[in-house]
Amino acid sequence: MASLAPHLNKLERCYSFLKQITRNLTDTEAHEVLASNISRDLRCHDDICLGLMVAILLEPELAEKHYRNLTFISRDGMQCVVNGLTQITAENFPKLSEAALNQLLWFTKELIKNVVLGVENLCWNILRCIPGGDISQRNLQVAEFMLDVFNQYRNWLDSNSFMIATVVYTYLRLIDDHGGIHIQTLNHLRQKEEGTLYAYYNMLLEFLSLKVCGKTCLINQEHSAQPSQAFNSCCK
Template identity: 40%
Template sequence: MEQKSKSKLLISTSLDAKDELEERLDRCVALVSSMINGVSEREANDALNAYVCKGASQHEDVCLGLFTLVLSEPAQAQKCYRDLALVSRDGMNIVLNKINQLLMEKYLKLQDTCRTQLAWLVRELVKSGVLGADGVCMTFMKQIAGGDISAKNIWLAESVLDILMDQREWVMKSSILIAMSVYTYLRLIVDHHGTPQLLVLRQKEVDFCTMLLRERVMERHL
């Protein structure tokens, strides 16, 4: 079936109705691009800050525009994330809510680039200590399908695992995140048993679950 080429976020066909969320995000990208393209970084920051000061609606539009650029333009991701951190006045709540919405409602339709960038963005939010990043990690984990050893599902399982392992101390601060991580990866260990190409990933999952369970037991004895 013919695919539309315009969409940078969602995979769609010529028969699909226009996606309202994507149209909204495209408008936000156009708005932000008009402020940051062709000017110095200082001028871009001034323009973005002046615009978000106008009100809640303008603040949301700029945050969503920068968020969408992070997902759709990997080369600009670092700069756009920096800008987002500077202009966000709600502790990244708008962005966290939109990540959750995309993961729960649109994950299977997301372009591969956007999936990769979502993982990158979640890692950055965790590293920055953004309140609520644990909830986004759990939503990400919920997208890992049980009994599915397709390349995309394996990529997702490993990407989330890498974030959790890299940010181990942060994970240990959240009992609910620990519980869900153990539940998710104990199930995946079973799925990945007996598949030679998944041996390395399965061992990482075993090591991760063992570490979490051991540390929890030790904490209870302190």
């Protein structure tokens, strides 16, 4: 079993507790035990949810089952899980094993697919962990995976102006690394980046121009007896 960062004692304790209460149980029995324990108090709820979170990161072959259990028993919209993943990403991303990294990315995709509140903070932390100038396989994997997720779930991304700006900034920062002498091997990734940047860069410029227009309109309204004319003039 892959090892998570060893100093994360709380998460290790939560994972051990989860394994202890579900050991040698069938899936149905385990679900009943989890549902029973989750109702005891808030701390027990968070411990079990975090235990399932760690299980998803460490047990790829059982990840889908653990995720189903998590969606069934969570009483806070998986907020403690999102916060836990965000903290792991912010503090321990470079230390994650390849298996744990793959599971973190898969987990993030599932959270986006299910439109879990606050997942944009997790995405922001993942994107900021992609260093410029690094064309290692690990770095390219993260950059391409996240780009594919954003393109797959465009409706989610389109509804979040903060993430649009973050995605545009991140891939404008990275795209030069995927050209030049590396253009042949990384051409597919660069083409994806160019397509995404073209779509969202124009959208971002339009948003910013409307924002400036709105501010100008408000200023003009303060000094104009005919607000409608002021709006028309600033939007021409």
